[in-house]
Amino acid sequence: xxxxxxLFGDDIDTDQLxxxxxxxxxxxxxxxxxxxxIRPAFASSVSAGDVLVAGKNFGMGSSREQAAEALKRLGLAxxxxxxxxxxxxxxxxxxGLPVLIAPDxxxxxxxxxxxxxxxxxxLTLTETGRVIQxxxxxxxxxxxxxxxxxxxxxxxxxxKERNKEHGQCA
Amino acid sequence: MMAxxxxxxxxxxxxxxxxxxxxxxxxxxxxxxxxxxxxGPRRVEPIxxxxxxxxxxxxxxxxxxxxFVPGDTDEGARILELTRQWAKQRQVTFHDGEGIxxxxxxxxxxxxxGMLVVGGDSHSPTGGAFGAYMFGVGAxxxxxxxxxxEIWLKVPQTILIEWxxxxxxxxxxKDIMLALCGKLGxxxxxxxxxxxxxxxxxxxxxxxxxxxxNMAAELGGQAGLxxxxxxxxxxxxxxxAALDDVDWRSLKTDxxxxxxxxxxxxAATLTPQVxxxxxPANSGPVNEAPKTNxxxxxxxxxxxxxxxxxxxxAAIIKGNRIASGVELLVAPSSVQDQTRAxxxxxxxxLEDAGAKILPxxxxxxxxxxxxxxxxxxxxxxSTARNFKGRMGAASSQVWLGSPFxxxxxxxxxxxxxxxxxxxxxxxx
Ligand code: SF4
Numbered sequence: 278x279x280x281x282x283x284l285f286g287d288d289i290d291t292d293q294l295x296x297x298x299x300x301x302x303x304x305x306x307x308x309x310x311x312x313x314x315i316r317p318a319f320a321s322s323v324s325a326g327d328v329l330v331a332g333k334n335f336g337m338g339s340s341r342e343q344a345a346e347a348l349k350r351l352g353l354a355x356x357x358x359x360x361x362x363x364x365x366x367x368x369x370x371x372x373g374l375p376v377l378i379a380p381d382x383x384x385x386x387x388x389x390x391x392x393x394x395x396x397x398x399x400l401t402l403t404e405t406g407r408v409i410q411x412x413x414x415x416x417x418x419x420x421x422x423x424x425x426x427x428x429x430x431x432x433x434x435x436x437k438e439r440n441k442e443h444g445q446c447a
Numbered sequence: 448m449m450a451x452x453x454x455x456x457x458x459x460x461x462x463x464x465x466x467x468x469x470x471x472x473x474x475x476x477x478x479x480x481x482x483x484x485x486x487g488p489r490r491v492e493p494i495x496x497x498x499x500x501x502x503x504x505x506x507x508x509x510x511x512x513x514x515f516v517p518g519d520t521d522e523g524a525r526i527l528e529l530t531r532q533w534a535k536q537r538q539v540t541f542h543d544g545e546g547i548x549x550x551x552x553x554x555x556x557x558x559x560x561g562m563l564v565v566g567g568d569s570h571s572p573t574g575g576a577f578g579a580y581m582f583g584v585g586a587x588x589x590x591x592x593x594x595x596x597e598i599w600l601k602v603p604q605t606i607l608i609e610w611x612x613x614x615x616x617x618x619x620x621k622d623i624m625l626a627l628c629g630k631l632g633x634x635x636x637x638x639x640x641x642x643x644x645x646x647x648x649x650x651x652x653x654x655x656x657x658x659x660x661n662m663a664a665e666l667g668g669q670a671g672l673x674x675x676x677x678x679x680x681x682x683x684x685x686x687x688a689a690l691d692d693v694d695w696r697s698l699k700t701d702x703x704x705x706x707x708x709x710x711x712x713x714a715a716t717l718t719p720q721v722x723x724x725x726x727p728a729n730s731g732p733v734n735e736a737p738k739t740n741x742x743x744x745x746x747x748x749x750x751x752x753x754x755x756x757x758x759x760x761a762a763i764i765k766g767n768r769i770a771s772g773v774e775l776l777v778a779p780s781s782v783q784d785q786t787r788a789x790x791x792x793x794x795x796x797l798e799d800a801g802a803k804i805l806p807x808x809x810x811x812x813x814x815x816x817x818x819x820x821x822x823x824x825x826x827x828x829s830t831a832r833n834f835k836g837r838m839g840a841a842s843s844q845v846w847l848g849s850p851f852x853x854x855x856x857x858x859x860x861x862x863x864x865x866x867x868x869x870x871x872x873x874x875x
Contacts, residue, residue, distance in 0.1 A: 288634075288726065290834045296836060297813065297836070297837060298819075300485075300815060301523070333634055334632075334633055334634035337667060338569065338832065340567065340571075340583040340584060341486065341585065342586055342588075345585075360637075362667055363638030363667065363669050364569055364585060367584060367588055368584075368587065368588065371587040372587060416472075426587070427588060427591050428498065428587060428590075428591075431498055431591055432498060435594075
């Protein structure tokens, strides 16, 4: 599937992703204001399946997971960055938003058409055919993402445990 | 025994392993979970309901209200009410309106060296000042912790930050951290364990150490540790922590343990620092900063309005008035610290000079209440971060500095070096 690339710089913080003054509202409202301080039309121009690419330390700042949730709500297929702030990275995986590290990102242009292969961990530039290798995800995180995030993952685990208990009772 | 780091010792014990290897993913048992009104009940309860489970252990959960206190908006009041109901229903320990979570948690004796603690807030590394491996997570992950009592982590490497010699008068833990943010960058911690050591650190009080550990978050570390010593023990004993089963002497980084990096600095040559808008990493010596007039001076937050922070500010402000056109707002970090400061005359000194005392809560630092910075306001603040728009209007300009620097700037009307004020105090 081809998608549009949205390019951002280094140190994008959680107050940009989920601005404090909209924190009392719902995720819809937050998503509508996501990154507007840097790029006012961001929320209105993203389509489902698009990819955000950023520099280092993406998602630094607060632990508010609405920062990742807003991006997911806007329909982004993944965030790719040179590096991520630790809490944002964990939150994204927990919410089922793929986050991929690419330490050596080549020069990219905003609006490039790309296709992302999550299984292979590659991003291909449609125009030039250039393939960018992304860091593979650790196995435990692959499982979490495959289950759709932490909550569905735990649901599966608890239902297995319950079934086991039932099995023993019977 | 292989030489290992303090961080690795704690996570290995929590995972029930004799030995761990950096980079491995392990599952740890959580000794304590701390949540607050913003990321806590209102966000975790729907997930617990969805999962159809209760708390893994109600005695290992501490809830603290601070972000929406005092509930000065309809929404904030509603969130606080929900928080209070949840505390009753789930029967957890609840500190309501007693102060900011990172300050209240150790103050009430909940932390002990060697614990593995998860907090629902990004400044959770503060617990590292007490030799606990404490780190922040988001609400979904916290719900997972509350449901299972477990959390995964990648065994951290350690970045050792050593400060040799002693800090000079007027130079504080906040100055150390602003300098470090500037030198190492906001990803200098690489989501590993940051550990502070050296003569200058050993000489610091617990409240100052808490500022170092707290702002490991600004360095991008997962945790910000300081090996426990007599200073730690004395604080915790007074706070009522049960320490009988804590072998604190073994909780240190072995001399020849492999490290990811080691940075050595000289505390004696450090001067007061400020960070320009909009990043703690935009830092440098205050006396090299451009002359900047201010309208607001804010003494607040978990890193900037504890008892000692207030005492430092008062040392400068005593006998002075706040410059005209400047508002000095003070939100003491906890009720306990405010009471102590009031008894010692510190609050009186601040009020006499024209300061306005705000509730013991996150206040302007969280940017959630009615108190926010207006358009184009320039503020000097003792908080930990100054991201664009965090404390109010996107056009507001927030500078960071120590409580000394905030107080001196409030008196001068512009951002200024606090040390000349201290000299006057000594001479007088
Ligand atoms: S005072 Fe500020 S930094 Fe501290 S917990 Fe509250 S919002 Fe976070």
